[in-house]
Structure formats: structure tokens, C-alpha cells
Amino acid sequence: MSAYPISQAAIPAQRQITSTYSLLHLLRPTDDSVLHLPATNAQLVEEVVVRVGSGATGWAIENSRLLPAEPAGESFARFDRRPYGETRLIEAIALWVVLRLSGVRAITGLLSAELTNAIRERIADNTTVDLLLRCVRATHARFTHELFEFCEAQIPAQDQPAMMRSISADLFEGMETLSAAVTEKFAAERNRWFAGSVGERFELVSAILKGKPVDTRKALGRLQYDLTLHHVALVLWQDEVTPDSRRELETTALRLLDQVGCSSMLLLPAGPGRLWAWGGRATDHPGELGRSDKPVDLPAHIHVASGLPGDGVAGFQRSHEQAVTAERVGRITEPGPSRLCDYGNLELVILLGNDAEATADFVRRELGPLAADNRTMAALRETVRCLLDNERGVAVTAKHLHIAKNTVVYRVKKAEQLLGRSLREDHLRLHLALYLAGRLGSSVLAKQGPATGLENSIRAVSS
Numbered sequence: 001m002s003a004y005p006i007s008q009a010a011i012p013a014q015r016q017i018t019s020t021y022s023l024l025h026l027l028r029p030t031d032d033s034v035l036h037l038p039a040t041n042a043q044l045v046e047e048v049v050v051r052v053g054s055g056a057t058g059w060a061i062e063n064s065r066l067l068p069a070e071p072a073g074e075s076f077a078r079f080d081r082r083p084y085g086e087t088r089l090i091e092a093i094a095l096w097v098v099l100r101l102s103g104v105r106a107i108t109g110l111l112s113a114e115l116t117n118a119i120r121e122r123i124a125d126n127t128t129v130d131l132l133l134r135c136v137r138a139t140h141a142r143f144t145h146e147l148f149e150f151c152e153a154q155i156p157a158q159d160q161p162a163m164m165r166s167i168s169a170d171l172f173e174g175m176e177t178l179s180a181a182v183t184e185k186f187a188a189e190r191n192r193w194f195a196g197s198v199g200e201r202f203e204l205v206s207a208i209l210k211g212k213p214v215d216t217r218k219a220l221g222r223l224q225y226d227l228t229l230h231h232v233a234l235v236l237w238q239d240e241v242t243p244d245s246r247r248e249l250e251t252t253a254l255r256l257l258d259q260v261g262c263s264s265m266l267l268l269p270a271g272p273g274r275l276w277a278w279g280g281r282a283t284d285h286p287g288e289l290g291r292s293d294k295p296v297d298l299p300a301h302i303h304v305a306s307g308l309p310g311d312g313v314a315g316f317q318r319s320h321e322q323a324v325t326a327e328r329v330g331r332i333t334e335p336g337p338s339r340l341c342d343y344g345n346l347e348l349v350i351l352l353g354n355d356a357e358a359t360a361d362f363v364r365r366e367l368g369p370l371a372a373d374n375r376t377m378a379a380l381r382e383t384v385r386c387l388l389d390n391e392r393g394v395a396v397t398a399k400h401l402h403i404a405k406n407t408v409v410y411r412v413k414k415a416e417q418l419l420g421r422s423l424r425e426d427h428l429r430l431h432l433a434l435y436l437a438g439r440l441g442s443s444v445l446a447k448q449g450p451a452t453g454l455e456n457s458i459r460a461v462s463s
Contacts, residue, residue: 229280290342
């Protein structure tokens with residue numbers, strides 16, 4: 001039986017103005033649209049909105065997006081290094097914070113399920129219970145700090161000491177409740193995950209990916225896969241996990257690896273609705289999935305990230321690292337219709353967009369008014385980028401965009417007026433800025449109105 005209760009409590013009643021529940025009604029996100037882009041389950045977010053209101057829920061989600069890098073000691077700018085499971089876990093903790101302040105004393109059913117899924121994803125990343133508990137403590141500490149600062153700015157001075165004592169007491173007890181839940185769930189999930197041959201294979205592959213010495217002949221016997229081949233790696237995942245998730249992911253992986261010419265394949269479950277896959281060839285490199293002659297046809301609910309081909313054990317490691325990076329960056333770039341995040345196609349974004357703030361600043365400086373995040377400027381950017389892609393060929397650009405040549409000429413003149421210079425001046429920097437704007441979309445464009453649009457920030461969507 002679980003060591004912590006599942007709450008069935010009704011929605012808390014309105015309390016006095018000096019209570020933490022009343023404080024929740026003053027909290028607001030910078031941008032309300034964060035409610036439509038949660039990393040956690042949408043039903044959990046809806047439950048929290050019912051209990052604490054959309055303002056406090058949005059505030060929790062928004063602030064959780066600024067936290068994931070810090071417990072790991074990384075800067076916000078390293079958007080391509082942030083595990084998605086970490087983002088999901090921290091958002092779940094943030095939602096628990098506001099639930100706790102509203103008077104909820106026990107983990108709710110939906111939050112319990114979300115914690116389980118988040119912990120499963122972190123176990124697949126080979127985390128430990130100590131790291132998870134450190135994440136819980138760091139998140140609670142940061143939210144306590146944010147709430148104290150909010151109190152100092154919004155609450156009358158005479159009411160601040162009582163409010164801060166109440167926040168401290170609620171969140172301390174809440175941390176104990178959450179820590180007990182995380183510890184119990186971690187133990188149960190780790191036992192489930194590492195039971196049997198799948199866990200043994202996963203531990204071996206994890207050791208190989210970390211660069212530990214490996215006997216390739218012994219590994220062949222345990223994995224039924226030859227590490228001396230030429231490899232290409234895939235990461236596959238589903239947004240919604242179903243009973244058939246594993247079978248669907250494996251079927252898709254086998255088909256894609258066959259498409260790029262692989263004769264040997266290794267498939268390894270890496271969490272709920274998630275699969276790591278490698279394909280190998282003995283005589284030549286497999287093809288790049290992003291440059292396959294055949295279209296990459298994926299089921300509607302499956303996403304794929306692919307690495308570049310590599311040789312031997314080092315290529316096995318490197319291609320997987322590239323696939324993981326492509327997944328993280330692909331989650332925050334403008335999504336393509338194929339749902340394929342190919343490292344080769346994203347490589348420029350990864351190399352040029354390594355510093356999120358510097359990348360956004362570069363795009364806005366280079367494009368000026370063209371960086372405005374609206375349909376009119378988007379059409380101008382697309383036309384100019386297509387023109388530069390085709391060496392300023394007006395006819396080719398018109399054909400590619402399915403518009404008249406006169407329209408191309410008009411848009412180019414309009415873009416030059418807005419830029420204040422000819423497209424021939426500093427065209428390499430302009431071309432790169434347009435490329436990044438096309439890939440990263442709203443995350444690097446100039447916002448409309450006073451809101452900063454946290455959901456459009458590279459650092460906020462994680463990874």
C-alpha cells in the first residue's frame with residue numbers, strides 16, 4: 001500500500017485575505033498562453049486550475065520553465081542539454097507547490113500518475129533517487145524565494161511576517177510529503193524497470209554510452225548486436241502512452257532503419273512511450289534518415305529524432321548523442337509535418353543557436369522590423385529566404401512559393417525598405433538570421449505587445 005494518501009478532497013473554500021490561498025489569487029503568469037503548452041498531462045493542469053485558478057497555475061508553469069537548468073548546474077542558455085523528463089518533473093513539483101498553498105494536504109491522483117511517469121523517464125536517463133530529491137529541494141527553495149519576493153512587493157508590510165511563516169510551514173510540510181512520494185515511486189519503478197533482460201541490456205548500453213570500456217564480443221552475446229558495425233541511432237517517442245506504445249514504436253523503428261539500409265538492429269525501451277534504436281551495416285554507412293530518397297512516413301502520434309551515421313563503438317555513442325540533441329532542439333523549433341527531428345537538418349540551429357539569448361538578439365538585430373512575429377513579416381521573410389536559397393532567382397522563387405513573379409519582386413522591395421539596405425549587403429548574416437527565424441520561429445522573433453511570451457522562449461520550452 002502507498003505510504004502517502006491520494007486526496008479526494010473537495011475544492012477548498014475561500015479563506016481570509018491573509019491566507020496563502022488568498023495569495024494565490026494575486027499570482028499571474030507573464031503570458032497566459034503557458035497554460036496551453038504544459039509539459040505535464042493536460043488533465044492535471046485542468047485539475048489545478050479548478051483548485052487554485054488559472055492565474056496561479058500559469059504562474060507555477062511559467063516559473064518552472066526557468067528552473068530546470070539550475071539544479072543540474074547548467075546555464076539557461078544551454079537549451080539543447082535539458083532532458084525533457086526533468087522539465088516534466090519540475091513542472092509537476094511546481095503544480096504541487098500551488099496545490100499545497102491552496103490547502104491540499106495529500107498528493108492527488110492525477111499528480112501521483114504524473115510523478116510516476118516523470119520518474120520513469122528519469123530512470124531511463126539513469127538518474128538516482130538522490131538527484132531526484134535534490135531536484136525537489138531545489139525547486140521548493142526557489143519557489144519559496146519567489147513567493148517571499150512577491151509578498152514583499154504585493155502584501156502590506158504588517159501582514160508580511162505572518163504570510164511568510166505560513167508559506168514556509170506549508171511548503172516545508174509539502175516537501176516532506178512530496179519527498180516521501182518520490183522516494184517510494186523511485187524504488188518501485190527502478191525495481192520494475194531493471195527486472196529481467198531489458199534492464200540488463202539497458203544497463204550495458206548505458207555504460208557504453210557513458211564511455212566505459214566494453215568487450216565488443218561479450219556485448220554481441222548480450223545485445224545480439226555488433227558494436228563494430230557502421231551505425232545510425234534513432235530516438236522515438238509518443239506524446240500519449242498507450243498499451244500498444246512499445247509495439248508501435250518498435251515497428252516504426254524497424255521500418256525506418258530498413259529504409260536507410262540497415263541489416264542489423266538493436267531496439268531498447270527507454271521509458272514509457274519511448275524507444276532507443278540503432279541500425280548497423282558491415283560494409284558501408286547507413287543512409288541519413290533526413291536525406292532519405294523515400295519520404296519519412298510516421299504514424300500521427302509518433303515522433304522520431306535521428307543522428308548521423310558513425311563507425312564502431314564511438315559512432316554508436318556519437319550517433320545516439322546526436323539523436324538525443326536533435327530531439328531536445330526539435331521540441332522547441334517550428335515543428336515540421338513529418339515530425340522528424342534529424343540532426344543533420346538541425347545542425348546549423350544547434351551550432352549557431354547554442355546561446356539562446358545571443359541567438360535571439362542576433363536575429364532581431366539583423367532582421368529589424370522583419371523580425372516582427374506576424375503573418376505579414378513571415379511572408380516577407382519566407383520570400384527573401386527562398387530568394388537567397390535560390391541565388392536570387394525570381395522565377396524559381398515564385399515557382400517554389402506558388403506566387404506570381406511580381407509578388408516576389410514587390411516583397412523583396414518591401415523587405416529592403418524595412419531592412420534599410422539591399423539584400424546584397426552582408427547577405428550571409430541576413431541569410432543565417434532568416435534561417436534561424438524559420439527554424440526557431442517565435443522563440444527568436446520580436447514579440448507583439450508588452451508580454452514576453454514565455455512559451456516562445458527557447459529556455460522556457462524544454463526541454
